[in-house]
Amino acid sequence: MKMKTPIKLLSLASASLLLAACGGEETSDNEEASIGEQLDYTITGIEPGAGITATTERALEEYDNLDGWELETSSTAGMMGQLDSAYGNEEPIVITGWTPHYKFEQYDLKFLEDPEGTFGEPEFVHTMARMGFEEDMPNAYAIMENFSWEVDDMQSIMLAAQDMEFDEAAANWIEENQETVDSWTEGIEEANGESIELGSFPWDSERASSAVITQVLEDHGFDVTVNNVDPSILFQALAQGEVDVTVAPWLPTTQGAYLEEYGDEIVDMGPNMEGTVIGLVVPEYMEIDSIEDLNAPE
Known part of the structure; x- marks a missing residue:
């Protein structure tokens, strides 16, 4: 029937x-x-x-x-x-x-x-910088190169941020994971207010990572401005030197096409997180x- x-x-x-x-x-x-x-x-x-x-x-x-x-x-x-x-x-x-x-x-x-x-297979989130960033700000570059965390870390901030601002959720995570944060900054001299343009995406996962690394850099003496843009704009901005650094790109699949287009003009500092899935x-x-x-x- x-x-x-x-x-x-x-x-x-x-x-x-x-x-x-x-x-x-x-x-x-x-x-x-x-x-x-x-x-x-x-x-x-x-x-x-x-x-x-x-x-x-x-x-x-x-x-x-x-x-x-x-x-x-x-x-x-x-x-x-x-x-x-x-x-x-x-x-x-x-x-x-x-x-x-x-x-x-x-x-x-x-x-x-x-x-x-x-x-594709499970992906990695990468840290990337503009050409010359390491020479211009070696201390900031060193912190960004050390930055590495787990999916569960990001997930916990995203969950907490449903009831509070991302900045507050990130601050709480930093306080609870100070040993991890110290491993990113150990032995690196503090800055004197140098400005950093941090590129990111307007999504909760990247809001979490940007909020954490921004507070870590600012606690180490840097003045950070976060620019949330679409991936195509971020890769272009990195290639043109308009953004200093980012912890947002997902590779090799999600933003792989943009890396193919702009990769020769960008410094790929490697993964800061593994095990992401789309x-x-x-x-x-x-x-x-x-x-x-x-x-x-x-």
């Missing part, structure tokens, strides 16, 4: 029970089609300039089953609002996601498997596990 019930108003679990009660067979194809119809074959994304946006657009081209799907770009806040609404009503949603991010603490989510490897994310209650489970419109 083919159901005429408006499935989009039901959770997947409720739809399964209704089909069973009416004698219908639940098949993976029906389930997948209902997901696509409910979502209008749309993936909920973030800012147009984000690396994960470009990677997702590439996935739409590389996966045959995503033919007919579209990526809706808006903002990280907009994506989180749609996720919160869908999750609260146990409705399906597919978002562009990454860790570390506090949404994985707020909601029960999972990454969809990526058989084609479009989203991909397509869905709530655990959705009974799909792979990107290939999202089928194209008929």
